[in-house]
Amino acid sequence: MVRKKSVKYQLSLSEVATILVYFHLSHYRQFKNYYLMEIKKNLKSEFPKAVS
Template identity: 75%
Template structure:
């Protein structure tokens, strides 16, 4: 049985664009590391999947 995620909200286009700009200006080569270190820990985005 395959379960689907129950997402509570969706990011707006401006939020996605801001994250993309931060990623391209950062020293990270992989988005996964950028997301886990910068967004999850430093920016306190715990609601993101």
């Protein structure tokens, strides 16, 4: 049986705070849309451990 190593993704408290500040400064109305479009795509290198 081959086991894959599970990778644990976890943001620090300061990263969560930064994301929330960016969200409130953005034009997005829904956090989910903001997170998927901006954090997961455009800011992927700044938040490499962002949860999916």
